Amino acid sequence: MTLEILTSDMLSDVRHGFFSRRGGASSGVFSGLNCGYGSSDQTEVVSINRARVAQAMEVEPEALIGVHQVHSPTVVKVDAPMNGERPRADAVVTATPGLALTILTADCQPVLFADTHANVIGAAHAGWRGALDGVLESTLDAMEELGAKRENTVAVIGPSISQQAYEVGPEFLDDFVAETPENLRFFANGEGDRLQFDLPAYGLHRLRQAGVGQAEWTRHCTYSDPDRFYSYRRSTHTKEADYGRLISAIKL
Template identity: 45%
Template sequence: MRTTTVLLDACQGIRHGFFGRQGGTSAAPYDSLNMALRTGDQREHVLANRRIVAESLGAEHLVVARQVHGTTTVRVAEPWAADDAPEADALVTTVPGLAIAVTTADCAPILLCDPHARVVGAAHAGWKGALDGIVESVVAAMAEAGADPGRIAAAVGPCIQRRSYQVGPEFEARFLEADPASESFFTVGRGGRPYFDLESYVCLRLSRAGVTMVQASGLDTVAEPGRFFSYRRATLAGGGPFGTQASGIVIA
């Protein structure tokens, strides 16, 4: 299952996709298009799944970093082996035919492109990365590669939505301490506990970074078990293994 966005579809010479859990080789409970090498799935299945995504994007290689919920962006000039992946939560490239991707299981995947400068980016934004500045990091790296933030189009893919994201008061306090304007991204839910709108928060950070063309999918990874992997859903079910889905982009 591959989802594209109207906004990025309009970027000539760019191919992209937000992939769900369907169409791969992994057996249960990772069935079937699992991208994660570190959650217990068979390595050969994960590598085969990555090839499936690369081929779907029309690329020979799919480059994925070792994500750590940080703010580091790496500029990619050539593919690396899966075991040699650097720690980073965003990738940028200007190399045609080299697909870059992030993996998620509730965090927000962001795909970005400046088709005029032929620069693309992919970012993994969980609450911590978004709060600490991964959005600004990837936009700055794209600018260093020749992009203009005012020309960048960005799409936020399937992620945990507000209705599924109940958090504690200390979580909310951390955001409000950093920026009192963050209050608008929290609503009071069952038991008086707050719910957080990660998708809208990421869109705000994109806007603050100078990206005015932003589209969000509105798809909830927690609420659609047949389409998406979800860490939160697995946790609520008592824990256990789970997979991750890919979001990738390539310059044609």
């Protein structure tokens, strides 16, 4: 099966893609294009999957640049392939052609950024904690340090868990209301004391508040489409032993 690569017209000037799980070599619960070495999938199979992604991005596998994601607002600037242990961070930016910046997700938001006027790109992992703590703004800050301008920057949120599938408890709401009561708008009533949180809408709000030129969500829900996407929450609900990681990538 060939790879399925979702793209955005807003990023048409740069090579990029939100890769679905289709077209990979993994089997079992990881069936498809699992690109996460942090999963319990076979390392050599993950390497095969990542090599297919590298080929699609027209780079060597070592030029797929990623970080050790920890749900933080930390951003790393890169100008060459990484050797050794990956830094603990949740976003990466570059102004160097030929490097493919990557993010791994399984419900959290993968966000790809580009200022094609300044030739600066970025990629961020924005779950609820990272988004609340400012990883999207930190990515824009780091891009500006490389010469980008916010008003010229496009940001696209890839496949993420949708509000309909994202049930949370009242204590979750407290963290967001503590930031500002206006965040109530990203929550809908669920069953009993449960709430439904709109992660992509919150991500778009943070991006627009930060002054990004254009922003959109591809409107793909990871939870509700098991044939195309991995989902941490879905795997928990179905009591699967582990789950695969989707990869998103962007290159100048």
